[in-house]
Amino acid sequence: MERLLGNPRAVLVLLGPALLVYSLVMLVPIVWSLVYTVYEGNAVSGFEFVGIDNFVRFFNDPTALEAVGFTLRYALILTVLQVVVGYALALLYVFYLKKASSLVRTLVFFPVILPTVAVALLFRRFFEAAPTEGPINSIMQFVGLNTFDWFGQPDASFWVILMMDLWRSMGFYAVLLYAGVVEIPEDIIESARIDGAAGWRLVRHIILPLSLPVLLSATIFSINGTLKVFDSVVALTNGGPGTSTTPLTVYMFQTSFSFGQYGYGSTVALMLTVMCLLVTIFIFRASRRDLTRNDK
Amino acid sequence: MTTLAVTPFHRRVRTFVRRLPVFIGVAILLAIVAYPLIWLLLGSFKQQDEFLSEPFWSLPRNWSLDNYTEAFVGGGLGKYILNSVIAVFPSMFLILFLGTAAGFALEVMVWKGRGAVLLVFLAGVMIPLQMILLPLFTIYFKLHLTGTLWPLIITYTATGLPLTVFMMATFFRAVPREIFEAATLDGANIYRIFWSVGMPLVRNALFTVALVQFFFIWNDLLIALTFTNSQDLRTIQAGLLNFTGQYGAVDYGPMFAGIAVNVVGTLVLYLFLNQKVMKGLTAGSVKG
CATH class of the missing domain: 1.10.3720.10 (MetI-like)
Known part of the structure; x- marks a missing residue:
């Protein structure tokens, strides 16, 4: 029996194809991309060895540094928004809507599966100022404010992207966190209630500490996704006005495919990867320290 | 007799009033989720001049599928x-x-x-x-x-x-x-x-x-x-x-x-x- 389930030829037959495709299309290109970082050029014009020039250029490139800034700012704020709003919705589902929450859960989840491109094009019209006024500007005029060009100004564009992505993803985080909150044993909450904890105090001292693990995984998931934001930005602002809403992913795409700089593009991609790893490790570390402090 | 008849009703009213903020909150939440999509569907039936001159809440003048035909034929x-x-x-x-x-x-x-x-x-x-x-x-x-x-x-x-x-x-x-x-x-x-x-x-x-x-x-x-x-x-x-x-x-x-x-x-x-x-x-x- 053990011989059969450990048959090396069968392992090769079953695992081989997947491992081969995965290695050729993902692992080999990752290493290849690392090699590109010390070259400059592209597939058509040929390559030239440049050493660490690409990295020197990256740290002296104002557009690249602006992209790092945008990516971090966007990822941090959106992660906080996603987790906080998602958690608030999860609490609403569990403690207010209770058994009736299924329909609301399903409806609020719906935008999650919509194509980002469709949502972004829709929100573009929704916030439009000219030639036609979108609903947002119409409402602003109705209450006596001036029409505002949301996409003509860096900060406003930034917030429109955030609002759209929150709209798109809050249902997802609500369901993810709902699964964690609903598993908190009923008797713990009940005994806390008998001890007089209610409302905010119940959440703060009982429910929040008990949902820390699922909050942590939601945060890590969220930050990893938001650091890689691409679709929303490309379809909503295309990085503009100017380069003010260009994240690293879009900057990598532009340097690589618009300007044909494979070496520099790979360097930007590597920086993005390093950033994802660092942020994830940082959150892991920070959360562990917090947990030990709570234990004392 | 009257108190007996009124109390459950009162209790129901009180429960309703207490739960009202939750109902309103959920209604707003659902409106935020659904409205952009409703606006999208309505918009897909509107003519160009309706976009330019009518307010955003107006309903399409007629429910023709011209836009859809145009998207498939002209837009590929x-x-x-x-x-x-x-x-x-x-x-x-x-x-x-x-x-x-x-x-x-x-x-x-x-x-x-x-x-x-x-x-x-x-x-x-x-x-x-x-x-x-x-x-x-x-x-x-x-x-x-x-x-x-x-x-x-x-x-x-x-x-x-x-x-x-x-x-x-x-x-x-x-x-x-x-x-x-x-x-x-x-x-x-x-x-x-x-x-x-x-x-x-x-x-x-x-x-x-x-x-x-x-x-x-x-x-x-x-x-x-x-x-x-x-x-x-x-x-x-x-x-x-x-x-x-x-x-x-x-x-x-x-x-x-x-x-x-x-x-x-x-x-x-x-x-x-x-x-x-x-x-x-x-x-x-x-x-x-």
Whole structure:
């Protein structure tokens, strides 16, 4: 029996194809991309060895540094928004809507599966100022404010992207966190209630500490996704006005495919990867320290 | 007598008043979720001058399908959808087949190093796709695959594998080992155990993973944008992005119709399978 389930030829037959495709299309290109970082050029014009020039250029490139800034700012704020709003919705589902929450859960989840491109094009019209006024500007005029060009100004564009992505993803985080909150044993909450904890105090001292693990995984998931934001930005602002809403992913795409700089593009991609790893490790570390402090 | 009749009513009123803020909150929440989509559907029936001169809450003057016809005929939406279908379904099939076999080999079969291989797959979930785009572009260019839909199928298959292998391994872990051991004692060979015992046991999981992968691939923009450089190869997402370029701020109706077609496709799927979709996507949330 053990011989059969450990048959090396069968392992090769079953695992081989997947491992081969995965290695050729993902692992080999990752290493290849690392090699590109010390070259400059592209597939058509040929390559030239440049050493660490690409990295020197990256740290002296104002557009690249602006992209790092945008990516971090966007990822941090959106992660906080996603987790906080998602958690608030999860609490609403569990403690207010209770058994009736299924329909609301399903409806609020719906935008999650919509194509980002469709949502972004829709929100573009929704916030439009000219030639036609979108609903947002119409409402602003109705209450006596001036029409505002949301996409003509860096900060406003930034917030429109955030609002759209929150709209798109809050249902997802609500369901993810709902699964964690609903598993908190009923008797713990009940005994806390008998001890007089209610409302905010119940959440703060009982429910929040008990949902820390699922909050942590939601945060890590969220930050990893938001650091890689691409679709929303490309379809909503295309990085503009100017380069003010260009994240690293879009900057990598532009340097690589618009300007044909494979070496520099790979360097930007590597920086993005390093950033994802660092942020994830940082959150892991920070959360562990917090947990030990709570234990004392 | 009167107090007895009034008290339950009073209690009901009091409960209602106490719950009123929650009702209002939920109503606002649902309005925020639904309104942009309702506005989209209404817009897809409006004429150009209605966009320019009527207020945003106005209903379309007539419910003609002209915008939809225009999106398909003038905008080439049909071609985009066809390209998406050609790219999505073969890659989905390959992902499921290869991923399940690999999950089986990694979880059910016993051999040295399987933990390490699973970790290698898991690493692929974390790496940003930007790391592999440029080398792949060079490879496809050298192999003369540029100008076909093959780069999309190959890339989707490979990038979908890590999550699928990971999820299938998790599902196989939940199957009691005795079932496979009993099958070996019955004298079935390993491929038969995989195909006739393993596969049926994870049939539900397979369906969930298929849904998750469908949404990831169907909604993908990055890979579609990178490897389709001509109008004829655009998938629905890349094509829709181009819709704005082509019509600019000029032709709202067909663009709304195009967005609506894109949205309604996923809406129909969600209408029937929402519980499975929600479960699958949150289970696949290791992808980050």
